[in-house]
């Protein structure tokens with residue numbers, strides 16, 4: 045029986061010939077079948093995965109060296125292009141679409157001999173916090189019957205949580221890797237903006253979007269990050285001021301925002317667990333500083349103004365001509381043709397955001413909304429820079445609540461938006477952030493905490509996460 049306990053032990057087993065890539069691939073294909081009812085995958089690359097696993101086994105048999113992700117079985121969120129394999133952003137708009145090139149991150153994974161096993165369900169065009177906005181129906185959290193897995197990368201989180209792959213990629217524009225990781229009890233890492241190429245990632249809000257990693261082990265996340273965080277001239281916004289991981293100082297300084305840890309929406313158990321975590325750091329002799337954060341109420345509005353504006357522009361390409369769903373028996377005049385394709389191709393949430401984005405960019409409202417939100421973003425960035433002059437790492441919750449029952453917040457979209465308050469902050473400021481699964485709530489759902497570092501400190505953040513996270517997943521508080 046195949047057992048997985050991390051990339052390194054797995055690759056040692058491959059070297060020792062106690063398992064093979066084919067055996068591992070078949071194991072995960074069976075797991076995908078077994079957990080089909082959770083709806084985590086929208087397509088499974090059975091053929092290619094098996095063929096590739098055999099090729100890799102043959103390479104080892106010939107004595108060829110193994111590359112760093114040799115045989116590692118990875119699932120992709122359904123917004124990341126893998127040439128020749130369907131990708132749809134979980135939207136009817138892109139049903140049946142097959143990309144003609146690899147996303148750069150995919151190319152880097154393949155060069156390092158990873159096996160890509162399938163494409164994971166998500167909220168349509170990555171817009172959502174619960175994976176209930178998918179054309180393929182909701183994903184179910186493996187930890188609670190009928191609970192949401194979080195979103196938008198809910199399928200990628202559940203795939204790792206329930207052992208349907210070793211690691212997975214998601215995308216994080218406002219928390220879509222960290223929040224589902226929190227809801228599912230796995231690790232979720234959002235690199236700093238510009239660390240991982242966005243080439244071949246279906247765009248939602250380009251100045252926020254970042255590919256991130258889900259895993260059960262920090263060592264796995266570190267290894268995959270090293271592979272996908274490579275310079276890429278095809279993404280012109282890349283900003284690789286990555287510090288190479290200077291050895292951790294003996295006395296790292298931590299901080300937290302008072303308004304966040306005492307936020308009225310924060311579940312008291314979550315608040316308590318995180319405050320206790322900070323106490324533990326203090327008790328270990330580390331500095332823990334409190335900061336004021338007067339801008340807290342502006343974070344979520346600024347995020348939704350800016351991302352809907354960018355989304356409105358990015359999604360204009362789906363018109364049924366260049367890309368996207370084309371209605372049969374369409375009206376012949378161009379405007380009706382566009383209208384029909386876009387009304388039928390997009391789901392409700394996506395349409396709402398395109399309309400909001402168009403509104404905030406319109407001549408009469410640009411200054412009142414878009415411009416103001418840009419100013420808030422600027423202030424958040426400079427405030428955070430000043431904070432990082434005094435400390436090295438910030439500790440935050442991931443979400444004010446644990447996973448909720450599917451359908452229960454359907455009529456309260458504003459509550460769902462507001463629940464993004466702790467995650468959108470790192471996207472507005474462009475810094476790296478990781479969600480670490482640490483606790484189990486008395487309602488039996490997992491939750492953890494978020495660790496954030498300054499721009500360029502991705503490698504150090506991962507090292508610090510390893511140092512302070514004891515790996516005892518899901519300790520009851």
Ligand code: GLN
Nearest residue numbers: 170172216217218219220
């Ligand atoms: N929940 C946020 C939103 O709906 C985050 C989405 C994301 O990170 N892709 O915009």
